[in-house]
């Protein structure tokens with residue numbers, strides 16, 4: 016009978032579909048009884064540091080999150096590997112450091128390319144799903160690569176009608192209301208700007224104070240949202256057998272926090288409630304990375320984490336020792352498109368010995384394919400000078416695989432060398 020290790024090895028191989036089918040069948044026998052497989056609910060949010068009442072922040076109004084901490088464990092040294100959304104989210108979903116899978120530049124989405132992780136890298140939810148978990152995501156992905164169709168069953172939460180009756184679930188609900196873009200409007204704030212604590216690296220001005228008040232207003236709205244999700248879980252009678260994990264994807268969406276690899280950008284809140292398994296009101300001071308969540312979720316679901324995962328198991332029977340260090344960093348921020356746009360081709364025309372006009376094209380982006388179009392014809396790959404009539408209009412553009420195409424250059428062929 017295949018073991019779980021051979022199951023994971025098979026999933027990570029090149030014969031993915033047959034391996035998944037074989038392994039999924041094997042899991043019906045090999046996996047632990049269903050009762051030992053907890054439901055898992057992640058409530059994630061954007062762009063906040065541990066600026067919550069339960070972390071000792073008196074300015075924050077967060078009764079629901081504070082209650083979650085009283086019922087679970089509050090991690091005081093939780094960090095993300097990169098201080099910005101997409102690289103960190105690529106790390107959370109794969110259990111890998113962004114710099115080791117090519118996802119370190121912010122951001123690939125809408126930039127015309129995506130990162131290509133090593134072949135053994137998978138979204139950990141692919142393993143959960145193959146083992147029988149119903150996995151739903153509401154709804155942010157932002158992984159730096161296109162989300163594979165094998166990663167999620169549906170959007171929404173555990174109530175989704177696609178969930179098989181009785182199947183354990185893994186649901187992620189992401190709250191966008193604390194994103195940095197929601198801090199820009201400061202015309203009306205509920206928190207008293209005069210009571211905001213201004214960090215020493217900010218000027219103490221009304222604009223700064225109102226921005227901080229807005230930031231905390233958004234956290235209060237997040238808290239209401241968290242309370243509604245937890246109530247929904249309780250209403251469904253699931254709170255006692257569901258692990259709840261609350262986290263933020265990086266620090267404050269304010270200058271010197273988000274995008275910067277100081278504690279202000281890398282340190283995040285992390286609270287985990289697991290009834291019967293985690294002592295209520297406990298505090299964990301270990302160094303923990305959100306990259307650790309992937310292998311941790313797999314092991315508490317009764318699976319083995321692939322050895323290639325760089326995160327560690329922070330919870331449960333397979334818990335691994337605290338590391339001496341965590342690694343964090345940053346790379347390009349919102350600038351990487353400059354290097355991934357193909358350069359526009361250069362057009363030159365000359366005459367050959369018979370007086371014909373010959374058009375030559377070249378592109379300074381190594382490896383780019385140059386295409387040309389004559390009149391109303393078709394785009395063709397350029398490979399040698401093209402003979403044309405004087406007055407012909409030639410259009411050209413280029414593209415390198417994985418890059419955005421260049422802009423189009425238009426050239427009317429004249430009678431002299433150009």
Ligand SMILES: [Ca+2]
Nearest residue numbers: 061062100264
């Ligand atoms: Ca974010």
